[in-house]
Amino acid sequence: MNAQTQSSAPILSVEHVAVHFGGLVAISDMSFEVHEGELVSLIGPNGAGKTTAFNVITGFQRPTKGHVSFQGTSLDGLKPHEVTGLGLVRTFQRTSVFEKISVFENVLIGLHRRTAPSLFGTLMGLPGERKAEAALREEAWEILRLVGIEHEADELGGSLPYGDQRLLGVALALAADPRALLLDEPVSGMNASETGRFIDLLNRLRAKGTTILLVEHDMPMVMKISDRIVVLNYGRIIANGTPSEIQNDPEVIAAYLGGGVKNA
């Protein structure tokens, strides 16, 4: 992140968000910002409130208090698909690809959801629709190449190895044309080489200027790739800083039971 990015208006603002489940306070008073082009990681021990925070930001969970805005637009009361429509797109912990169709068709369906050419026009083979369809197919190839699974374009979604299914999940998110990507534990369950490929992908996305908010338990990865890290503990932000600031923060070290976030 450069100084210019830091001084720009935030693309995502979370202001004084609280979430109560009956008597349980999952998030107490959470405020943080993400700037354009930043990669920010949200970390914390199990049950700290990370997934709940993602759910609030993406419209899956109404906050008890507080507000979220994206590119200056309030997300209060918006449904998940409306949040996606504004360009704030998430992936899920569990893979959510279409298993019985090809990898290429998976991405094409994702693109069609965004800019569906009229079915009538497509069936009639109208020239404008044919052009639009050709452009979508080219875009699908671009996304597959970016994610690095173009060689598996003809495989069924459900037949891919686990790591590649998760990459396909990111391809589907990219098909929604995100201005910011929210990734929920993207490398959980991946082996070391799959995680390495995922880090390469994150670096390619950052090089394109994609803003990324990440929830992840893999601390070596978080420390390596994050511009900034927000640490939650018992629903409260206890630190917000660069990887080296976070690794040396006494409250963060204590929250991770003295082991330090480096090796958590």
Ligand SMILES: Nc1ncnc2c1ncn2[C@@H]1O[C@H](COP(=O)(O)OP(=O)(O)OP(=O)(O)O)[C@@H](O)[C@H]1O
């Ligand atoms: N729908 C719900 N109803 C009641 N309690 C919930 C609900 N969702 C989450 N919680 C509780 O809120 C707290 C925060 O949970 P959350 O899943 O957000 O934590 P997390 O940091 O994502 O944890 P993990 O790293 O284990 O995924 C936990 O105490 C959890 O049990």
